[in-house]
Amino acid sequence: xxxxxxxxxxxxxxxxxxxxxxxxxxxxxxxxxxxxxxxxxxxxxxxxxxxxxxxxxxxxxxxxxxxxxxxxxxxxxxxxxxxxxxxxxxxxxxxxxxxxxxxxxxxxxxxxxxxxxxxxxxxxxxxxxxxxxxxxxxxxxxxxxxxxxxxxxxxxxxxxxxxxxxxxxxxxxxxxxxxxxxxxxxxxxxxxxxxxxxxxxxxxxxxxxxxxxxxxxxxxxxxxxxxxxxxxxxxxxxxxxxxxxxxxxxxxxxxxxxxxxxxxxxxxxxxxxxxxx
Amino acid sequence: xxxxxxxxxxxxxxxxxxxxxxxxxxxxxxxxxxxxxxxxxxxxxxxxxxxxxxxxxxxxxxxxxxxxxxxxxxxxxxxxxxxxxxxxxxxxxxxxxxxxxxxxxxxxxxxxxxxxxxxxxxxxxxxxxxxxxxxxxxxxxxxxxxxxxxxxxxxxxxxxxxxxxxxxxxxxxxxxxxxxxxxxxxxxxxxxxxxxxxxxxxxxxxxxxxxxxxxxxxxxxxxxxxxxxxxxxxxxxxxxxxxxxxxxxxxxxxxxxxxxxxxxxxxx
Numbered sequence: 207x208x209x210x211x212x213x214x215x216x217x218x219x220x221x222x223x224x225x226x227x228x229x230x231x232x233x234x235x236x237x238x239x240x241x242x243x244x245x246x247x248x249x250x251x252x253x254x255x256x257x258x259x260x261x262x263x264x265x266x267x268x269x270x271x272x273x274x275x276x277x278x279x280x281x282x283x284x285x286x287x288x289x290x291x292x293x294x295x296x297x298x299x300x301x302x303x304x305x306x307x308x309x310x311x312x313x314x315x316x317x318x319x320x321x322x323x324x325x326x327x328x329x330x331x332x333x334x335x336x337x338x339x340x341x342x343x344x345x346x347x348x349x350x351x352x353x354x355x356x357x358x359x360x361x362x363x364x365x366x367x368x369x370x371x372x373x374x375x376x377x378x379x380x381x382x383x384x385x386x387x388x389x390x391x392x393x394x395x396x397x398x399x400x401x402x403x404x405x406x407x408x409x410x411x412x413x414x415x416x417x418x419x420x421x422x423x424x425x426x427x428x429x430x431x432x433x434x435x436x437x438x439x440x441x442x443x444x445x446x447x448x449x450x451x452x453x454x455x456x457x458x459x460x461x462x463x464x465x466x467x468x469x470x471x472x473x474x475x476x477x478x479x480x481x482x483x
Numbered sequence: 484x485x486x487x488x489x490x491x492x493x494x495x496x497x498x499x500x501x502x503x504x505x506x507x508x509x510x511x512x513x514x515x516x517x518x519x520x521x522x523x524x525x526x527x528x529x530x531x532x533x534x535x536x537x538x539x540x541x542x543x544x545x546x547x548x549x550x551x552x553x554x555x556x557x558x559x560x561x562x563x564x565x566x567x568x569x570x571x572x573x574x575x576x577x578x579x580x581x582x583x584x585x586x587x588x589x590x591x592x593x594x595x596x597x598x599x600x601x602x603x604x605x606x607x608x609x610x611x612x613x614x615x616x617x618x619x620x621x622x623x624x625x626x627x628x629x630x631x632x633x634x635x636x637x638x639x640x641x642x643x644x645x646x647x648x649x650x651x652x653x654x655x656x657x658x659x660x661x662x663x664x665x666x667x668x669x670x671x672x673x674x675x676x677x678x679x680x681x682x683x684x685x686x687x688x689x690x691x692x693x694x695x696x697x698x699x700x701x702x703x704x705x706x707x708x709x710x711x712x713x714x715x716x717x718x719x720x721x722x723x724x725x726x727x728x729x730x731x732x733x734x735x736x737x738x739x740x741x742x743x744x745x746x747x748x749x750x751x
Contacts, residue, residue, distance in 0.1 A: 368579060376548075378592075380596045384596060395583070476626075
């Protein structure tokens with residue numbers, strides 16, 4: 207956004223850059239506040255009943271009032287999300303390393319990963335609910351959606367280590383293990399982190415979708431279950447409050463992995479460096 | 484055919500690298516090298532000069548043990564037969580540094596792969612970086628260096644194992660001329676200090692004459708040696724060598740050999 211300031215002297219350029227940065231934070235916040243105020247006004251002026259559309263103030267009040275219930279549900283959903291993501295990272299990275307060892311292994315097993323990925327999770331969930339405990343089924347669903355991006359990104363990263371560097375490792379007689387640890391895993395890191403960011407978001411979606419598919423059979427207490435339960439009771443403000451928490455959880459997961467990515471890559475990877483104007 | 488043209492002083496000595504009847508055919512059917520006989524003698528600076536596709540890089544890679552010859556034999560003299568490649572350093576056309584590692588850690592790599600700890604390697608790393616004039620940049624990341632500096636790091640890394648043979652595959656081809664001249668001088672100084680044997684692949688006539696004690700001119704399709712030029716100008720050489728009549732004469736000679744080697748559709 208400071209691209210048009212190239213003819214200004216450095217000092218005022220820097221000042222304008224700070225102003226631009228400030229604006230980049232303030233502007234979206236201002237728009238968000240305006241939108242919420244508009245929503246509030248529409249509900250108040252038209253006297254829309256809360257079971258049709260609750261005002262933001264009422265959603266906030268519900269959030270506070272129902273906090274013990276909602277927070278408990280949030281923890282359940284987050285627990286499922288992160289357990290699934292953890293399993294997806296372990297499984298995806300190990301399988302990617304296995305694929306990297308031999309083209310034949312990759313050719314043999316990759317179709318399974320693709321089949322699992324392209325089959326919509328909502329369609330698999332009812333089957334899993336028959337075979338597994340509801341809690342486990344939800345976890346497996348979340349795992350399945352998070353697994354593929356981590357596997358495919360890491361496999362791509364492991365395969366994209368610089369060929370000259372691989373020659374160099376060969377020249378110095380490096381074992382396959384040393385080649386993996388010192389060359390292929392670091393080279394795969396940016397790709398893995400990209401997969402982790404996608405997988406993190408998908409694990410949350412998977413956890414929610416699976417719980418919705420489980421419906422009341424879910425006997426669960428995650429946020430998706432709260433939404434269904436509140437829907438049956440026409441408790442629309444609580445539905446919105448649960449939805450709000452899901453969004454916040456998704457944003458937090460994204461921010462955590464973006465920060466992690468920056469932390470690990472900012473010294474060396476192009477993706478994490480700012481371009482000079 | 485090259486043996487006949489060697490000066491007697493070289494021919495008397497045991498070669499450090501010897502290629503006999505070497506041929507290389509790639510999996511796509513391209514014949515990169517055909518019946519190549521080549522000896523590299525201790526202490527010499529040998530340049531392989533030729534157009535693209537003449538197999539000069541392939542020959543260098545075979546010397547390094549990167550890939551096997553399809554025909555013929557590559558032998559390397561080594562004091563320690565168990566460590567056939569241990570005394571070879573290789574510099575690629577690109578700096579080929581690990582972007583996630585600092586300059587010092589990049590130079591550490593060959594030692595690390597041999598099981599030398601960072602603490603034990605520290606002195607060697609510092610010596611190697613000092614040799615190429617980058618002592619102050621040990622903690623920088625490759626991303627923060629210029630093209631010429633990255634190439635210096637690459638050379639420092641190749642020197643870290645104190646190799647008896649340094650193989651260089653068009654290392655300065657991507658650099659601007661000023662940087663290139665500077666690195667040419669640095670390379671000659673390093674060679675004099677370390678006393679290693681250098682095999683240098685280039686497509687620049689001027690570079691090969693300036694650096695080498697012997698130039699092997701190669702032709703393409705199939706890759707083969709067509710002539711050998713002894714550069715009988717003693718070291719040390721400096722920039723003034725570039726303006727001597729002998730330099731011009733040798734450049735003309737190498738250039739003529741190179742043009743004789745090229746088909747009309749060849750590229751340098």
